[in-house]
Amino acid sequence: MTTNTRTATGLTLRKDGPSTVILEMCSVRVGQTLFGIPITHILEIVGGTIPQAVPLAPDFVGGLVHYRGDVLTTVSLRQLLGLPVIGGKYDILVLESASGSFGLLVDSVGEVLTVSASDHEPNPSILDERRRTLFAGAYKLKQGLLVMLDPERLDPVRLGAAAA
Amino acid sequence: MDELTREFLIESQEGLDRMERCLTDLEERPHDTELLGEIFRSVHTIKGTTGFLGFKRLERLAHAGENLLGLLRDGKLSANQVIITGLLHLMDALRGILKTIEADSNEGEGEDAELIGRLHDLQHPEAAVASLNAKAAVGNSAQAKAAPPAPPMVHQTRPSLPAIPDAETAPAPKAPANRPAQIEAKGPAIESKPLADAPADPGKPKVMTTAASDSTLRVDVMLLNRMMNLVGELVLTRNQILQATSLDPNLTLLSRRLDMVTADLRESVMKARMQPVSNVFSKFPRIIRDLSQALNRKVRLVMEGQETELDKSLLEAIKDPLTHAVRNSLDHGIEPPDVRIAAGKDPEGTLKLRAYQESSHVIIEVSDDGAGIRVERVRAKAIERGLIAAERAAQMAERELLQLIFLPGFSTAEAVTNVSGRGVGMDVVRTNVEKIGGKVEIDSRPGKGTTLRLRIPLTLAIIPALIVRSLNQSFALPQGALSELVHIPPERVSTAIEYMEGTPLYRLRGQLLPLIFLDRLLSPGSASTSLTSEARAERDNFIAVLDADGRRFGLVVDGLADPEEIVVKPLSGVLKSIGLYSGATVLGSGDLALILDPGSIASRAGVAMRAQEEEQAGIVQEEAETDVMASRYLLVEALERRAAVPLGDVLRIERIPLSRIEYIGYRPVLNFEGQLLPVEDSGGVLAAAGGNPEAQLTVVVCREGNRHVGIAVSHVLDVAAGSELFEAGSQHHASGVTLLKDHVTGIVDLAAVPPLPFGSHGEASQLNEWTTETVA
Structure with a gap:
């Protein structure tokens, strides 16, 4: 008999056979890479928005978007990864962090993938310094790698402090 | 801190505020029983509630005060200067303890025996009658204390005190003397309650003194802020609906209606955040009483327009500047009585606090009929303190000299008193008022008096702003800082904007105005986005002449859009630290616009304070000064x-x-x-x-x-x-x-x-x- 227990952290424990932890990740695409973010951290996904640029803001700031009566600061993943910044519309993940919510600009949002914790690998040692601070390892999927992003490390306040 | 204690603190503070107002009024009308009743109730409420909250120190103090007040209220004793001073001290002590409770959740250590003793002694000037009644009063309270959590049982008894059926009903704190019916109705309900529930009672239904307050409700400011936010959102959605439905006649009527309802709703929510200025004014009678005694002045306080309303956060923000201004008026403005008599004036000076609304601003005036500001002394002092060069000062007009008192470090007081004269004051007043988008003006006539005018915007959440375009995006410029707009058509650009070694300047009615190009400021070093002077010459330029923190400069933008009432949204810390933006807003078109902070722009571009700048100019080109002057x-x-x-x-x-x-x-x-x-x-x-x-x-x-x-x-x-x-x-x-x-x-x-x-x-x-x- 299979019982699914949903814990507060959104983990699904399947109690059949060896204890495999199943996680749900929202997949997003930026450039060629497929990234994953735990769905538990995502407040909302806003599609097709053009962020308003903020002159003199740090490079990683992708601009401002209007979100539910508030003005949300966004972080440009392209900019963080050193990819060419394309103008036009972005999909925005509204994430929650310790210092409040912020938006993450991605090229497109894909489906929610279920991954098994046993497929996780930490960041490889040859990864460059910058990426190592942003990524939280990767999941080996059949169709390729799902690179994990850590929302806490994408927090603009933290990025701002690191840049300073 | 538990809910009950918090309720108690809020209520006690309100009670003490009322008491403060009444006490100062009492000086004028020592036999006003209504006032005495009000004061009595404030103290009594505190005493009653502390009983079951277990704040012994507070209870003892309040008790001592209550005894004295009981005598006053029953006419057994009449209020005089000494008694009022004693009661004011009592109030301060109670405030102090409340503050400690708020901070540490306990009353703290302190010795009140002296104050209690003094309050006790005050009961005795008219020995025989007083002591007899004092005993009676002690008796009453002792009885009340005997059954602290359920005091209502007392109130139906005591026919010896018919005028105050509510005197011992602690859980009905503000019960008025003239409404016995309500108290009767309330009594049984309380009595029937189990003991454990009783303490929760005083926080809940409140029997207020006036009919108007019966229908009021206490609301968390956070909730109001949230409502304001949602209304802002609704306004935006409405704007978009209006645009989308403008072509469909069936929807036009509906969207009109939506438009109206939204506007009404916005107004109502804004109104909910408003509080009368009397909340701030009310503390001045006490301040003036104390100060005039300390400074040996005779001052009559006149307050007008107390019902004028202002956003709560703004009201908080003007408290300090206003106190500074009042202190200044008493210390520097109104002369001691003998000086006034010598000058042929009424020995009693008048300090007038006046509030009124003028379109989207509330004006608060602090005026006195004192000595006024002697510009000669301002001049001398400014030179002495090194704030301005002597040659420059000699050339300044009176109005300009008056402005010098707003410079940091300025004070004309002969001696530093503990009231004022330490050189902080007027600059603090100006800085604080400008911080909330307001302005300070001063008018003074030697020998006649001084008027300080604080011009405060009605609300912070929604401000009028001019939308300007630069770098192909919109920015909002608060109207408060905007003094005028200058349009330079393409053919005049090359001649109208002059350069002094690369520094752009504009001759505004003969005076050189430093210019800041918004696009260059916002995109330094990138030639691609900011226009070269050739490209600039081919298009219209607009100069927004701004006054910020006493600095005047022109901000050059590419275009102007309509002025709008904008809802100010806060920015995240990362963007706030850029320093040029004070917030962001959503425009009617749905676009976002950053709100520019004129003060920061001036500092970023290095625009000096006006007086200083003129001083520098004075050294360089003294000949040209007559012109500037x-x-x-x-x-x-x-x-x-x-x-x-x-x-x-x-x-x-x-x-x-x-x-x-x-x-x-x-x-x-x-x-x-x-x-x-x-x-x-x-x-x-x-x-x-x-x-x-x-x-x-x-x-x-x-x-x-x-x-x-x-x-x-x-x-x-x-x-x-x-x-x-x-x-x-x-x-x-x-x-x-x-x-x-x-x-x-x-x-x-x-x-x-x-x-x-x-x-x-x-x-x-x-x-x-x-x-x-x-x-x-």
Whole structure:
């Protein structure tokens, strides 16, 4: 008999056979890479928005978007990864962090993938310094790698402090 | 801290605030039983509630005060200076303990025996009667204490004190003496409650003193902020719906309705955040009482417009500046009684606090009838403190000199007292008021008094702003800082904007205005986005002349959009730290716009404080100074004769047909939007028109003292700087004339325009009498 227990952290424990932890990740695409973010951290996904640029803001700031009566600061993943910044519309993940919510600009949002914790690998040692601070390892999927992003490390306040 | 204690703190604070107001009133009307009753209730509520919260120190103090107040209220003792001082001390002590409770959740250590003893002694001046009643009072309270959590049982008894059926009903704190029915109704309900529930009671239904407060409710400010936010969101959605449905006739009606409801809702929510200024004013009677005693002044406080409302957060923000201003008025303004008598004034000075609304601003005036500010002393002090160079100071006009008191480090007090004179004060007042988008103005007449005017925006959450374009995006510029707009058409760009070694400047009515190009400021080093001077020359340029923190500069933008009422949204820390933006907003079009902070822009671009800047200029080009110094005039022409009107007094210029001019007796007047304006025709323009109703004339509307007057002229020629003229030989200042465009020009004496016949009486009947006999 299979019982699914949903814990507060959104983990699904399947109690059949060896204890495999199943996680749900929202997949997003930026450039060629497929990234994953735990769905538990995502407040909302806003599609097709053009962020308003903020002159003199740090490079990683992708601009401002209007979100539910508030003005949300966004972080440009392209900019963080050193990819060419394309103008036009972005999909925005509204994430929650310790210092409040912020938006993450991605090229497109894909489906929610279920991954098994046993497929996780930490960041490889040859990864460059910058990426190592942003990524939280990767999941080996059949169709390729799902690179994990850590929302806490994408927090603009933290990025701002690191840049300073 | 638990909910009950918090409720208790809030309520006690309110009670003490009321008590403070009443105590100062009590000095004037020592036998007002209503006042005494109110004070008694405040203290009594505290005592009653502390009983079951277990704040022993607070209870003992309140108890001592209650005994004394009981005697006062029953007329067994009459209030005098000493007793009131004692009660004020009691209030301070209670406040102090409440503060400690708020901070540490306990009353803290402290010795109150001395104060209690003093309060006790105060009960005895009229020994026999007083002591007898004191005993009775102690008896009462002892009884009340015997059953602290369920005191209501006491209230139906005690027929010996019929006037105060509520005296012992602790859980009905604000129960008024004149509403026994309600208390009766309430009594059984409380009694029937289990003991454990009783403590929760005082926080809940409150029996207020007035009918109006029966229908009020306490709401968390956070909730109001959230509502404000949601309303902002609704406004935006409405705007988008209005745009989307404008083509569909069926929806137009519905969307109109939505539009109206949204506007009403916004207004209501904004109103919910408003509080009367009396919340701040109410603490001044006490401050003035204490200060006037400490400084040996006699001061009468007059407060007007206490019901004027202001956003809660703004009210908080003006508390300190206002206190500073009042202290200053008492310390530097109003003279000691003997000095006043010597000057032929009433020994009692008057300090007036006045609040009123003027369109989207609330004006708060602090005026005194004291010594006024002697500009000579300001000059001397400013030089002494090294705030300004002597040569520069010698050249400054009175108005400019007055502004010096807002510089940091300025104080004219001969001695540093503990009240003021430490050189902090007026600059703090200005900084704090400007921080919330307000302005400070000062007016002073030596020997007559000083008026300080704080101009505060109605609300912080929604501000009027001008939307400007630069870098192909919109920015919002708060209207508060905007003084004027200058349009430079493409063909004039190359000549109008001058460069001093790369620094752009603009001649604004003869004065050099430092310019800041918004696009260059916001995209330093990237030539691609900011326009080169050649490209700039091919398009319109707009200069927004801004005044911020005493600095004046022009911000050059590419375009202007309509002014809008914008809802200010806070920015995240990362963007706030850029320092140029004070927030962001969503425009009617749905676009986002950053709100520019004029003060930060000035500092970023290195625009110096105005006084300092002028000082620097003074050192470099002393010859040019007479020019900078000159006052500005509106040059007018009336039948080929020229005259000058001081520009500072000009309110507006109206072009009207002669038919609009009517007469009261022989006096020409203009009915302007329901207001009667005397029209001065010393230039003979009206007579020359010869009664042709089609003839056009120009009326310059000016401010003169506290009235407005109109000057009839043929044309307005120009605005020009006039220089002062001195009588040959004597070097006496020639008044009434000025050197304008190299011609000696007479200045129109506005004060000489006689007041309208009814001006001094202001009686409507007389007005009618006059108007009926008119029609020339």
